[in-house]
Amino acid sequence: MSEKKTMVRVFLPILTGIAILGSIFLGIYDLRISESFVSMTASSPFLSAYANFFDRTLFDGDRFGGQDFSYILILLSLGVYLVSYIPKMQDKLISSRKYSGFMLAVILVLAIINRGFKVLFARARPGVVADDPSMYSHMWIFGKLSFTEALSHGSFTSGHTNVAIFLVVIAFISLGTKRKGIIVPVFILTIGYAILMALGRVFEGDHFLSDGFWSIIIGILIAAWIYYGVLNIPEQEADNVPTYAKFEEFQWGILFAICFTALIAGLISIRYMFLHFLWYQPIILICSPMMAIFAWKRMKKILYIK
Structure with a gap:
């Protein structure tokens, strides 16, 4: 338990530093990065295919895409969570319930924060800004979209990246394993995948890099908060609190x-x-x-x- 708390105390200040430095950098270069990435995609079949993969999903009637790893995990966690309450299965799945409940709580919170921020900040997407440069607004600054436009097409934060960073729940669940050597690689893989998604959305021209950057930061913080501060998963694992x-x-x-x-x-x-x-x-x-x-x-x- 003390090792896990030490990791959190070290990790969160590092994440805070990344958030501050990233915000300073993206505040200056966000628009320039977006324009450069879109220009590269237009002349590169590889980047176009890469961006398309991270944009599409089976759940929109398309081919398998970058969001589907998260959507499949969400469906699996929902299935396990519901089955765990069947009387004959309660004892067998009582351990799985806390993890599936954790996953569902994280995705619910991430979804509502993402939609709320889109409406509140009303930031126009890069495509809109390309047609009308006056529509550009920095992250954390109120944009010029109307309420209805922001609700459906707001840019800050990135919904796709929000879905991708959901996979970090796997990394937090790995904290409870006895195989300590897998914890860091799993964190790197899940966060790295969200970074690939964020970059894909910029190459596609649907988001600024700061939209994805802050989706990742918020996603990690929310998962950590729910894991430690809300559901107290480590306490449940140690049987210090009831199910x-x-x-x-x-x-x-x-x-x-x-x-x-x-x-x-x-x-x-x-x-x-x-x-x-x-x-x-x-x-x-x-x-x-x-x-x-x-x-x-x-x-x-x-x-x-x-």
């Missing part, structure tokens, strides 16, 4: 979605009040903190949140 009752991990994920959506709705209402005032915006601003507090209190009651 959760039916669907509590899933309930927590839904409540987080409500809490985060309420907070984002409040921030969005503040932003759009200054752009185009509508009568219901102050009501949202008043109600959203109350809804967020209610959901957060319910979240803390459900699980052993530190």
Whole structure:
């Protein structure tokens, strides 16, 4: 246990440093990198095929693509999670339940954060910026897309990279293995795959590099938070806390979605009040903190949140 905590204490400051340095670099070169990558893709069949692979998925009726590794893992974790509650299977799959519940909680949280950020920051994609350079906005800066445009086509953060970094859950689960030699390689492979996805989205011309960069940073932080601070997987492995009752991990994920959506709705209402005032915006601003507090209190009651 102490070794794992030491790893986290070392890893998180390193990740913070990468986030700060990456933000400084991409704040300067983000647009230039995007234009250069798109230009290279236009003249390279290899890069075009690479970008296409990471763009497509079987679940859109296309061929097998870069997102499908994550989607298959999500379906498998959902199947294991549901089967683990069948009376005859509960004892056999009780160990698998905590890991499948962890996976489902992570993907729920990542999905709602990704969509919330798209709407809040309303960043135009590179293709839109290519047609109208005035639409460009730096990461963490409010863009010029309308609410409906941002909801469906916002650039920050990258949804595809969000799906790819979900695979880092495998690395966190590997922390519980006795074969310590596989932990670092699994982290490198899963994070490396997300980096390949982020680059593919830039080559495709659908995202800026900062969109993918921050999807990866946020994905790692969320997985670590849920692994240690929410579900307390190490404590469950050591039998220091009891196994959760039916669907509590899933309930927590839904409540987080409500809490985060309420907070984002409040921030969005503040932003759009200054752009185009509508009568219901102050009501949202008043109600959203109350809804967020209610959901957060319910979240803390459900699980052993530190």
